[in-house]
Amino acid sequence: MPLSSSLNIAIVGAGLVGRLLAYQLSQLNVKISLFEANPLNIHTEANQLDAAAFTAAGMIAPISEALEADLHSYYLGKTSLALWPKIVSELNLANATGINYQHSGSLIICHPQDRAELQHFSRQVQKLATATGAVFTALNGDDIRQLEPGLPNSFEQGILLPEEAHIDNRALMSSLLQQCLRKGVKLIDNTIADIDNNQVHYQNQRHSYDWVFDCRGIGAKKHRTELRGVRGELLRVHCPDVNFNRPIRLMHPRYQLYLVPKPGRQYVIGATQIESEDRSPMTVQSMLELCSAMYSINPAFAEARILEQNTNLRPALNDNRASVLICDRHVSINGLFRHGYLIAPAIVQSVIRWLEGQQCQHHKILFSTAEQSSA
């Protein structure tokens, strides 16, 4: 059933899910109000660093992530991998500034002394491949350097996951917002909004909608008590001397470091995942670990310039899985954890299908309903 253009929808939270949902619904000519607590100046990116979607590395890595999480994220990720190219090419047709989306796989490597970690990873990948048909290739030193000439000779074993992709997340975020505005989405930013079933309260106003989609991430704690923030720490560096074509994951006994290339020879490096809602800046220890790992991947990183250090809070539920919770007219989409770019398109697609009265393949693992609280 196609959506009625008389539908009036509020989306609270202009992070990745909020924007993607607003964008895709606006394509269907639905009337949308998009609320955001932070000021959004669409011409600058810098003041949007608060959202996890901005600081994220933008990997779409269903296999690597499934090994750390579970099969749900794998299947949602596979669907998203199929959806991203279309989303990106539509946006790139409509906007002057292109979004860089690369489907070049990701490379898993380790230092010789950590070979057991790679073996463990390899065993897990094989198991996943048997269960799902996921594709992987074991690599020797020559293969590795053929793919990434920038890697030193000390890396003699690796795994290529050819299906994985990565996206320039900042370009995507600003492109989504521009398109939303062009399509007539009403943006109410710099405004804290409260949700009460189908109503949104803000600045002493109260408006009713057909549906209210709550995409606030960690900001939705009041409605989802189980929600917690998981701290992530990331560095963004500029290094003209190094050229990598795809995300690289470095296996280590205590943490997995990922290094993701961004346009303009910039790189995002992250590793840490800390059970804390502390948003204070990166610790010296994390900085040391990230920098030394980066340096060990290629000594030319010694001359890189550190552009940003970022910490973010990834919104997570107890099982670390995403969930769409329907409570009458209030639909809460949350718990994307560190899998935003991996699973958001699949979730948004499922939500739109549901609005249209259909159920997609992921419906069962995503959706649940709750009674409306009497308060």
Added chain:
Amino acid sequence: MQHTDTLTLYDSQFNSRFLLGTALYRSPAQMSEAIKASGSEFITLSLRRQNPQHNDGEAFWQLIKETGCKLLPNTAGCKSAKEAINLAEMSRELFATDWIKLEVIGDDYNLQPDPFELVIAARELIKRGFKVLPYCTDDLILCLRLRDAGCQVLMPWGAPIGTGQGLLNKYHLQSLRERITDIPLIIDAGLGSPSQAAAALEMGYDAVLLNTAVAKADDPALMAKAFSLAISAGRSAYLAGLMQRRQTATPSTPVLGQPFWHQQ
């Protein structure tokens, strides 16, 4: 039938001889399931960079409390006595417990305990009223010094943390057990499989503490249960009394069918 003896650590009694870590699970929900399946009553957790006073990690903290287990905060990541003492004091305040698993790391790569700093920290913390469970190597002299410092439990490693190598130096561990009989000894770290845990208990060790082998298993809850059964089996075997190894085979059934003259 199962053994019914309890484990006494300082002034507390425990039915379970399995101490479990709370790190490295794929999700908090998975951690809860594993703790439940383990039957553990004493779980370790790291204070590092958690700030309960700011309600940090409140949801995670709530899950930990719901397990009903006694908490054993650790000083993971500390590299000097001073650092460990400070962290122990913070833990005491935040978690409202005198118990501390004392870790002072001497080497970044294999996380080997620094014996010198460990003794200094243990001595000071005992003086300040902590119940100290030091993570140490299997060196006899170090263990004696820690006992002299007032530790009423010692936790020698089986192998370096997270390696899953099992009881690497059985000779040392055996002689440690034979020499130190007045206080409980717990194998902490390095265990990879339930059979290794059973072997530790058979040897007379009082309990085991581990994390990685359970948390990184494909099915952590199932692995937690497997360890729990093995630990229980090992303890029962120790109490039941293991037979002596012999060089020659002795038949367990008399060889009735053979004529006497054949046996000489």
